[in-house]
Each structure stands twice: as structure tokens, then as C-alpha cells.
Amino acid sequence: MLVDGEWKTDIEPYTDESGAFDRTETSFRDWIQDSPESRFQPATDRYHLYIARNCPWAHGAALVRQLAGLTDVVSMDIVDPWREDDGWEFTPEKEGCTPDTVNGCTYLRDVYVAGDPEYTGRVTVPVLWDRKHETIVNNESIEIMQMFATEFGDYGDEGRDLYPDGYRDEIDRIIDSIYDSINNGVYRAGFAESQAAYNEAVTDVFDALDHWNEVLADQRYLAGDRLTLADVRLFPTLIRFDECYHTAFKCNKQYLHQYDNLWPYLRDLYQTPGFVETVRMEHIKDDGYYQGVITPIGPGLDYEQPHKRDELPTADETTAQTP
Numbered sequence: 001m002l003v004d005g006e007w008k009t010d011i012e013p014y015t016d017e018s019g020a021f022d023r024t025e026t027s028f029r030d031w032i033q034d035s036p037e038s039r040f041q042p043a044t045d046r047y048h049l050y051i052a053r054n055c056p057w058a059h060g061a062a063l064v065r066q067l068a069g070l071t072d073v074v075s076m077d078i079v080d081p082w083r084e085d086d087g088w089e090f091t092p093e094k095e096g097c098t099p100d101t102v103n104g105c106t107y108l109r110d111v112y113v114a115g116d117p118e119y120t121g122r123v124t125v126p127v128l129w130d131r132k133h134e135t136i137v138n139n140e141s142i143e144i145m146q147m148f149a150t151e152f153g154d155y156g157d158e159g160r161d162l163y164p165d166g167y168r169d170e171i172d173r174i175i176d177s178i179y180d181s182i183n184n185g186v187y188r189a190g191f192a193e194s195q196a197a198y199n200e201a202v203t204d205v206f207d208a209l210d211h212w213n214e215v216l217a218d219q220r221y222l223a224g225d226r227l228t229l230a231d232v233r234l235f236p237t238l239i240r241f242d243e244c245y246h247t248a249f250k251c252n253k254q255y256l257h258q259y260d261n262l263w264p265y266l267r268d269l270y271q272t273p274g275f276v277e278t279v280r281m282e283h284i285k286d287d288g289y290y291q292g293v294i295t296p297i298g299p300g301l302d303y304e305q306p307h308k309r310d311e312l313p314t315a316d317e318t319t320a321q322t323p
């Protein structure tokens, strides 16, 4: 991590004294807002997203950029999924990775220092950079996702409305509930350093998966009949579940593909235009979760298999209805 702008490798542990995973709060929390007083106003070619393809949090931000039609509005660079002592690195020679096209840095930590020379904290992805003020606007995935979904209405092509008025409270409630139990739940299981902390985390993960599997028996998406930010938040965790979390994070009570509704639901999302473009399984597995160890070959899932979820009620994409 960086301490007063200096890179340190003798970092604090990820766990608290009970052995439970303790995620550090992110610190750049400004907002792009479509209002005249805002320091960060939406614009084309002004903002830039840094991601890693293995990271589920960054995956969510890249997905909203794609689905909201912002690929020509917000530019994006991709770091090497293989992370060593120097932290996230730009290795353009590697398949699927890019240079830092905005700041010309070799390491992502240098982007953080360019944004704040005194920065203290972890150097995480995603990062949303502002070319105008030459700083980081925000490095918290859910907030970047919300900004992309709401503040760029006049830019980009006709993207989907993932966060429609009238649905927002319900979407936020779902996002909060899946964050602790599933998105971060798998990390709490994988990084636990005591049996009790692991047991609690893994129970939360599977209780929540059981719950959503039941809900998805009668509705196509988490918030009902339309695809929303809640589905986009869950997808990066589900697509990594059987490939990584089941084995690497010991979330092995059952595979995701053994769930009658969650498995077709995951394929439904995967087959929705915009999703597959953001999935790079070699980055996720080989250089990401299995960095430096042998990548397990299985379970060999076919995400293209028909899902039949379009037989469930589906809202007309062009009209936002109140639930």
C-alpha cells in the first residue's frame, strides 16, 4: 500500500484479531454530477476507467460502462491481472492488457500518487480518473457503477437504463444485501484466518444463494422483470463462482451450476449483449485467482447453453415502470 505517497510492502494484514476478513474503505469518493455546481461534470473524453479483468469490483464498473453505452465516452485501460510486490502493473505486451494511455505510468500506484501525492491507502481497481483536474474522482466500484448509470444520460449511445427512477430503493436494498453475503461473502470465506470466521462467511454465502435461487424461480431478474444494477453487481461474483470461489476460496458446499434457477440466470446474463465482452476467463483464473499455482481445469461449463429465462415476464426495455 501507499503511505504518504510512499510504496510499502510490509502491509497490514487483511484480517482482524478474530481472523475475519476486514476490507479497507476506499478513499476517493467524489461524484460526477450533471449539475452546474459540480466540480466533476459528465463529458465525453474527460473520464478514464482503470480496471483489472480478474477483479470482480472492476468488472462491475466495466460492465455498466458497456451496458450504458459509454465505451466511446469513458476511455478504459486494463492492468496485468498478475500482481506482484509492486502492485498492479501496466504490461501492454500481454494479451488483453493495455498501457496507461492517460498518465503513462508503469504501475497503478503512480496514478494514485499523481492524483494525490500524499495518498495513504491500498492501490485498488477500479479507478475513475478525471483528465481535467488530473485526479482520481472515485475508486469505489458501486459508486462508479451508479455514476455511469445515472449521470451520462446525454452522452453515449442509447444504453440501457439500469437504475430507473421508481426502482432505485429496491435496487439499493438488493445491492446492500448481496454485498455482504455474496460479493464480499466469498472474500470473507477465502481470506478467513479462523475456522469460526470461515464457517460464518460460507454459511452467509450459501444462505443467500439459496434465497436468490428461490426468488429467481418466478422472476427473471433480482429486482423483478427488468435487468438492473443489482444483476450487474451480482454477475461478476457468479461468473467466478464455480471457476474460482468454489475451489480457491473454499465455497464448496455446492457448485453454482447445481442451482436450478441461478445457473440459467447466470447464462441468461452472460448471453445478454454487453456481458460476454467483459469476461476474460484466463485473466480471471490463470493470472488472477490461481496466480502462481496450477489452474484447476474444471468444471468446464457451457455458458452459451440455452436458458429459457425469456419465458418469464420481462419488462419492455424502452419503458421504465414503477414496481
Ligand SMILES: N[C@@H](CCC(=O)N[C@@H](CS)C(=O)NCC(=O)O)C(=O)O
Binding pocket: 026, 054, 055, 056, 057, 058, 122, 123, 124, 125, 126, 139, 140, 141, 142
Ligand atoms: N471497495 C473496493 C474494493 C476494490 C478491490 O478490493 N480491488 C482489489 C482487486 S479485486 C484490489 O485492487 N486489491 C489490491 C489491494 O488490495 O492491494 C471497490 O469495490 O471498488
